[in-house]
Amino acid sequence: MAERITSAQNPKIKELLALQEKSKLRREKGLFVLEGRRELEHALEAGFRIDTLFVCPEILELTEETPLLCKVLSEAKNLFEVSPVVYGKIAYREGTEGIIAEMVTPGRSLGSISLPGNPLVMVLESVEKPGNLGAVLRSADAAGADAVIVCDPLTDLFNPNLIRASIGAIFSVPVVTATSADAIKYLKDNGIRILTAQLQDSVLYYDSDMRRGVAIVMGTEATGLSDAWRLAADEHIRIPMLGRLDSLNVSVSAAILLFEAVRQRQSPVILSKAKNP
Numbered sequence: 001m002a003e004r005i006t007s008a009q010n011p012k013i014k015e016l017l018a019l020q021e022k023s024k025l026r027r028e029k030g031l032f033v034l035e036g037r038r039e040l041e042h043a044l045e046a047g048f049r050i051d052t053l054f055v056c057p058e059i060l061e062l063t064e065e066t067p068l069l070c071k072v073l074s075e076a077k078n079l080f081e082v083s084p085v086v087y088g089k090i091a092y093r094e095g096t097e098g099i100i101a102e103m104v105t106p107g108r109s110l111g112s113i114s115l116p117g118n119p120l121v122m123v124l125e126s127v128e129k130p131g132n133l134g135a136v137l138r139s140a141d142a143a144g145a146d147a148v149i150v151c152d153p154l155t156d157l158f159n160p161n162l163i164r165a166s167i168g169a170i171f172s173v174p175v176v177t178a179t180s181a182d183a184i185k186y187l188k189d190n191g192i193r194i195l196t197a198q199l200q201d202s203v204l205y206y207d208s209d210m211r212r213g214v215a216i217v218m219g220t221e222a223t224g225l226s227d228a229w230r231l232a233a234d235e236h237i238r239i240p241m242l243g244r245l246d247s248l249n250v251s252v253s254a255a256i257l258l259f260e261a262v263r264q265r266q267s268p269v270i271l272s273k274a275k276n277p
Contacts, residue, residue, distance in 0.1 A: 002055075002079040008089040012080060016054065016090055019102060023156040030105045032158035037069060037097040042168035044072065052078035052102040056087035059098025069099075092160050105158060108176045110149070110186045119146040120261050121192060121215040125180055125225055127250060128154040134165025135251035141169040143258035148173055149215075151180040184232045187215050193234040196225055197253060199246065202236035210261035218250055218257075 005013060018025050020033045031051055034040055037060075044050075053076045073079070082090070090100060115121070122140045127133050133155060140148050155162060157177065163170055178186070187194055192213045197205075210216075217233070219225035230236070239248065239256055248256075 002081045004081040004083070005054075005086055006083045008086055010086075012052075012054075013082075013086060013090060016100070016102065020090075020092060020160055023159065026105065026156060026158060031102045032105055032163075033092075033100065033160060034103045034163065035092050035100045035160070037099055039163065039168050039171075040072075040099060040101055041069060042171045043101075043103060046171040048106065048171065049104040050076065050078075050101050051104050052080070054080050054082050054087075054090065054100045056082050056084055056098035058084050059087060061097065093164060103158075108174075110176055110178050110182060113147045113174055113176060115146050115190065115192075115213075118211070118213045118265075119192060120144070120210075120213075120258070120265075121146060121187070122148045122254060122258065123151060123183060123187075123215050123217040124148070124250070124254075125151045125217065125219045125229060126154050126223075127218075127220060130155045130159040130162035131165045132249065132251050133157075134162045134167075134170070136254045137162075137166040137169035137173055137175065139251065139255040139258055140173045143255075143262050145173060145258060148175045149183050149186075150175065150177045151183050153177050180226060180228050184228065188232070194229070194232055195235050195237050195257075196229050196233040197238065197257060198225060198230065198236050199238055200236070202238040205237040205239055205257055205260055208235055208237045210264045214261065216254070216257045216261070218254055220250065 192215050196217045
């Protein structure tokens, strides 16, 4: 029978709140916090493991449509029931169906990525805002990208804001972190063309051949990409800016470029301006 927690001063609740707020503690414990039935089911389907579950029976609804969740609850080793008042204290957002989990952070590296032929890879260098990174992951999932590589990250991949912004894409798309130097070597070793998004010395993105294996590389809106990526690139591409501003939000730019790759790969017509393979 699960222990019931009715006080927000309980040590387990304090630890949960600390994991939500402190990336250092998440790294030390190898755990992150996941909130909501839909997100939890996405994580479980992707092979993530639960360490501890917190459920509020007064809120959580189990139906025939949630067999995976029912199975997890029946087998969970570390399971706590919390009162509605306590759940209100630990819930990061409203409407998350009365379930929160401490999940085991997976070990992910470039070597763990399994790519098909002609892969589509998204690379982000030093993106700082969790919301932006989460939104890029959603676009990567929608475009069927084979992997996302986050280089020299300035935000924790399992930051609650990032998980929320990704709406589960953090689990559905293979995501790894690496240094820019290691990522460049990995892409070169695997014969993946590097397309860097930049204004200088670039061609319009729809004039670039994205039908073959490519990595679309983007930097921050403030500083752009480092020289290492610019020098390593096989081609520099840009999105035409017809207004007075010279840049788009990184998540919007990523979506445009990813879906150009989708368009080219699905079109039976070879673009007249695209380079021959």
